[in-house]
Amino acid sequence: MTHLARAVVWCAAALIAMPGVASAQQRTLDSVKQRGQLVCGVNVGLAGFSAQDDKGVWTGLDADYCRAIAAAVLGDGNKVRYVATTTKERFTALQSRELDVLARNTTWTLQRDSAQGLSFIGVNYYDGQGFIVKKSANVKSAKELAGATVCVQSGTTTELNLADFFRSNKLEYKTLVFEKSDEALKAYQADRCDSYTTDVSGLYSVRLQMAKPADHVVLPDIISKEPLGPAVRQDDGQWFTIVKWVHFALLNAEEAGVTKANVDQMLNSQVPDVRRLLGKEGDFGKGLGLDNDWAYRIIKHVGNYGEIFDRHVGPDSRLNIPRGRNALYTQGGLHYAPPIR
Amino acid sequence: MAGSAITPARPPGAPGGPIAWLRANLFSSWSNALLTLLALWLIYQAVTAAVGWAFLHATWEGPDGDACTREGAGACWPFVADWFGQFMYGRYPEAQRGRVNLVYVLALAGLLPLMIPQVPGKLWSSIYLIAVFPVLATILLSGGVLGLEHVPTDFWGGLLVTLVISSSGIAAAFPLGILLALGRRSRMPIVRWLSVGFIEFVRGVPLITVLFMASVMLPLFIPERWSIDKLLRALIMVALFSAAYLAEVIRGGLQAIPRGQFEAADALGLTYAQKMGLIILPQALKLVIPGIVNSFISLFKDTSLVLIIGIFDLLGMVQSGLSAPKWLSPATPMTGYVFAGLVFWIFCFGISRYSHFLERRLAAGGQRTVAKADEH
Numbered sequence: 001m002t003h004l005a006r007a008v009v010w011c012a013a014a015l016i017a018m019p020g021v022a023s024a025q026q027r028t029l030d031s032v033k034q035r036g037q038l039v040c041g042v043n044v045g046l047a048g049f050s051a052q053d054d055k056g057v058w059t060g061l062d063a064d065y066c067r068a069i070a071a072a073v074l075g076d077g078n079k080v081r082y083v084a085t086t087t088k089e090r091f092t093a094l095q096s097r098e099l100d101v102l103a104r105n106t107t108w109t110l111q112r113d114s115a116q117g118l119s120f121i122g123v124n125y126y127d128g129q130g131f132i133v134k135k136s137a138n139v140k141s142a143k144e145l146a147g148a149t150v151c152v153q154s155g156t157t158t159e160l161n162l163a164d165f166f167r168s169n170k171l172e173y174k175t176l177v178f179e180k181s182d183e184a185l186k187a188y189q190a191d192r193c194d195s196y197t198t199d200v201s202g203l204y205s206v207r208l209q210m211a212k213p214a215d216h217v218v219l220p221d222i223i224s225k226e227p228l229g230p231a232v233r234q235d236d237g238q239w240f241t242i243v244k245w246v247h248f249a250l251l252n253a254e255e256a257g258v259t260k261a262n263v264d265q266m267l268n269s270q271v272p273d274v275r276r277l278l279g280k281e282g283d284f285g286k287g288l289g290l291d292n293d294w295a296y297r298i299i300k301h302v303g304n305y306g307e308i309f310d311r312h313v314g315p316d317s318r319l320n321i322p323r324g325r326n327a328l329y330t331q332g333g334l335h336y337a338p339p340i341r
Numbered sequence: 342m343a344g345s346a347i348t349p350a351r352p353p354g355a356p357g358g359p360i361a362w363l364r365a366n367l368f369s370s371w372s373n374a375l376l377t378l379l380a381l382w383l384i385y386q387a388v389t390a391a392v393g394w395a396f397l398h399a400t401w402e403g404p405d406g407d408a409c410t411r412e413g414a415g416a417c418w419p420f421v422a423d424w425f426g427q428f429m430y431g432r433y434p435e436a437q438r439g440r441v442n443l444v445y446v447l448a449l450a451g452l453l454p455l456m457i458p459q460v461p462g463k464l465w466s467s468i469y470l471i472a473v474f475p476v477l478a479t480i481l482l483s484g485g486v487l488g489l490e491h492v493p494t495d496f497w498g499g500l501l502v503t504l505v506i507s508s509s510g511i512a513a514a515f516p517l518g519i520l521l522a523l524g525r526r527s528r529m530p531i532v533r534w535l536s537v538g539f540i541e542f543v544r545g546v547p548l549i550t551v552l553f554m555a556s557v558m559l560p561l562f563i564p565e566r567w568s569i570d571k572l573l574r575a576l577i578m579v580a581l582f583s584a585a586y587l588a589e590v591i592r593g594g595l596q597a598i599p600r601g602q603f604e605a606a607d608a609l610g611l612t613y614a615q616k617m618g619l620i621i622l623p624q625a626l627k628l629v630i631p632g633i634v635n636s637f638i639s640l641f642k643d644t645s646l647v648l649i650i651g652i653f654d655l656l657g658m659v660q661s662g663l664s665a666p667k668w669l670s671p672a673t674p675m676t677g678y679v680f681a682g683l684v685f686w687i688f689c690f691g692i693s694r695y696s697h698f699l700e701r702r703l704a705a706g707g708q709r710t711v712a713k714a715d716e717h
Contacts, residue, residue, distance in 0.1 A: 044651055045664030052661050054423045056432035056496075059665075081495060084651040089557045096560035208669035211412045318406065318666045 028100055028232070028239035029289055032073055040066035041085040041099040047205040048313040048321070049105045049125075049228075050082075058082045062103040064308045065124060065230055067301055069101060069246050072294040077301035091116050094233060101243055103230040105201075118231040121244040124305075125229075125313075126325040126334050128222035129161050130200040132207060135215050137194060142221035149174040151184040151193040158198055161224040185209075199226055204319045222325070242288050249295040251337035252277055253304035255328055260303035263296060276340045284340055295340075305335065395679075406670035417672040421680050424662040428680070431498015431653055437490060440481045441501055447477055448508075456695065458702065475512075494572040498653040500684065502572070506579055506654065507641040513580035514640070515633075518587030523617065525592055536588070543585035549646055551578045556650035575647045583640045590632035594625035627703050634696035638689050656681050 032038055042050035042062050050060040058066075058080075067077035085093050085104055094102045095117055105127075106112070108120040131150070133139045142165070152159050154177040166173045176193050178184035185206060188196035196206070203218045210216055230247070232240050253259075256274050258266045266274055275281040278299075279292030286292060302308055306328075313321045327333025368374040398415030400408050409417035421428070430438050451470040454460040482505070485491035497505065524536030543551075555574040598621055606616040626633070648657040659677040662668065 044648075044657075045661045047664055047666040047669060051665040052427070052432065053665055053667065054427055054662070055435075056427055056498075081493075083495065084653070086649055086651055088553075089650065092557045092561060098560055205666065205669055208406060208410070208666070209671050209674075211410065211414070211671050213410060312666075318669060 028236045029073065029242065032100055036074065036079060038066060038070040038073065038080045039083060039098065039100045040069070040080050041083050041090055041093055041102040041104050042066065043104045044084040044086055046105055047208075048201060048317060048319045050103070059312065061125060061308055061312045062105060062230070064302045064312065065103045065247070066101070068250060068298045069243055071297040071301040072246050072249070072290060073242065075297060077297075091118065094118065094231065097233075100239070101230055101232050105228045106231055108227045108229050108231075112231075117234045119234045119240050120229045120231045121240060122247045123227040123229045123334075124247060125201065125227075127199045127201050127226035127228050128325075129158055129197060129224040129226070130203055130222050131195045131197050131219045132188075132203045132216055133195045133219060135217050139195075139219065142219050142223065143169060143171070145173065145195060146171045147173065148195055149176060149193040151176045151178065151188045151196045153177075153181045153184050153198070154179055157224070162197055165223040201313065201319075201321065204313075204321045208318060220324075238289055242290065245288060245340075246298060248337035249277065249298055249340070250302075250305040250308065251328065251335050252340060253295065253299050254306040255330065255337070258299055258304060260299060260301075260307060263299045267296070273339070282341070394675075400672065406668045406673060409668075409670040409672040409676075414670070414672040416679070417668070417670060417676045420662065420668045420670075420673050420676055423668070424658075427662065428499045428655060428658050428684075430501050431658055432496045433492060433498065433501060434490070434496065437484075437492060440484070440489070444478045444481050447474060447481075475509075494570050497572065499658040500655045502647070502652060502657075503641075503644050503654045505572075506576055506644040506647065507637075509576055510579040510583055510640050510644070511637050514583040514587050514636075517580070517584035518591055519622070521584060521588035522591035522595060525588065526595060540585045540588055543582055544589070548579070548582050548643055549649060551582060552646060552650050554578075571650065572652060575650065575652055579640065579644065579647075583636060583643075587633065587636050590629050590636055591625065593632065594627075594629035595621065597628050598625055630696055630700050630703070634692060638692055641689060641692070642685060655684060 026034075040063075042058060042060075045051045046060070048060055050058055050062040053059050063082065066080045066082065070080045071077035083093065083099060085099070085102070090102055090104055090106065091112075093099050102118075103124075105125070106120075107127075108123060112118055113120060131142050131145065133145075139145060145166075150162060150173060152162055152175055159175070159177065162173075162175065176184070176187055178187065181198065185196060187193055189210065196203075198206070200218060200222060207213050207216050207218065230243060232243050234240075252273070256271065256277060258274060258277065263278070267278055267280065269275060269278075272281065276284060278296045279285055279294070283292060285294040288294065303311075306323075309323065309326060310316045313319050314323065323331070323333060325334045327335065329336040367377040394415040396415070398413060400414060400417050400419060403409065403417075403419045406417070406420075408419065426435065426438070430441055433441060451466050451474050454462050454466040455470070480486060480489070482497070482501075483492060483494070521536045521540060524532045525540065527533050527536070552575060555578045556571060559569075559574065602620055602624070603616070606620045611619070645654050645656040647654055648660070653661055659681045663674050663677050
């Protein structure tokens, strides 16, 4: 073997070994602490979930989850670097360790949980496909849409869900299929169809783009499951647990009535659940690799889940989405967090 | 036989005045009159619609999108006013935006002397622009030294990013394009093959694919600590991409130079560098100014493709404003896109006018030589 050939082989070997070197890296928690910053992948812009405001501050439900994690891990919710990721690059960015967490309205599916090397930490927003109709049509439920024409975007699961829904309810319907959602929406506005369908969170922002938002209603029926949640890499169990419990802390705080405003008074509370949540009893934070004030800092910085919801998508926002499925289980919703004990 | 010569009559004077002009140019026949009326009607429709949208029915004040939500609402200008800082600078910290303005001033200080023929000091301005300004601009924009606060490139956005990508793209692509064009015509086989290979590869791939590769694939191949800044990746890709296109434009110019020019230069005993630098390139580049400017303008507009890799250029920032819930309204999207289009148009039109000026100036020299040759 000549020297040149040997050199080439060595270089090739080094190149092949490099990903191996990269995967034997330090744990996410350590690198976040070392960096002093959480790198959080968010949507480029989605009303209510993550969007920059006119001051350049990232706001929204997902953006506040980034803040909550940073508050728990680094003690300061502002130590977040937001990376705007597109639909196509989001998973690669997480896998290639450019991100610590992906909080980007991503639907939790089996395929993503298994084949993509991701672990979803839970559901921070229960979304699903719904319908918007004109108020004048006087329709109260999607089941009354028999014979209606529905505008829908082509080539998405939205179209398939629509077909499934009408078939399983044995209803006649017509669809007008459009390449782009904008076109479908225009057709709905031009009265070419009776209803427009997409995910409910999207319908509320669509409604704000109508000339008379009050003339349109979003029907209560939800015909598909789109559980959105933050995800982390599969290879780091400790980090997975931390992010998961940040989510649970937000829910538990709402259930226990701990808010951003009263969290300091709550430190003196005698209620056992509150004392355990805020680190007055037990060593629960230490178990996570954090300190016992972790949940206190989260609430202090972003408030509980209900406050985040109200602020960005609920009544305090222009979207004004009702809690519905996103209420706590105690109020007829689906959010249920395991206890801190 | 006439006794005296007839005094020649004055030729009938061409009828003057606006009415005559109208008859000659707009209503010379029935069909032309009809077309004129049709065109006038179309212009009237378009202008009234545009004025109505932009001024008469526009919203001028308001706290959020509700102000622009009504039937027949025109432009939603308070949205643009509210987001103006974001459109121009992105998330660049407000307190530090003076640094960006200073960079603009420094750039103009170097560019104006170069662009205006009457101003002296061309050599020094070129040296300043090539060697000093890029360093100054990097230090000022990025910071982290000399007591300047470090502003990571994630915070850059809006028009700032558009200008950074396009100007550094142009600055890097131009010399690279010349080298590639010369390389493609070189007699040295390896240089020629490399140039041909690069040009043909790049021209065969859409810019969007190249940007995607840079942002999605590259991080998988290289270890975390070697990761290159996302904006820098985009910068390099845009520059390489336009270099390949520019090389072909310049090669067109090189081919238009008669063989005699090459032979004359060789006969004078000039070196390759002298021949190209003093004789061939000045003529070739002058010939292809429209093509070069075309490439620059399309590069300027292509910068908005970086949106798909999560970099917020002007258009990206506008779209980001459109997705924020505060200003959601039926009138907002149109307003945002019109604003972005207007800014792009101002820049592209400026570049285009300047190139016309340059062409006329350089062509004037050419015309004089032709006229002299005719006298012989």
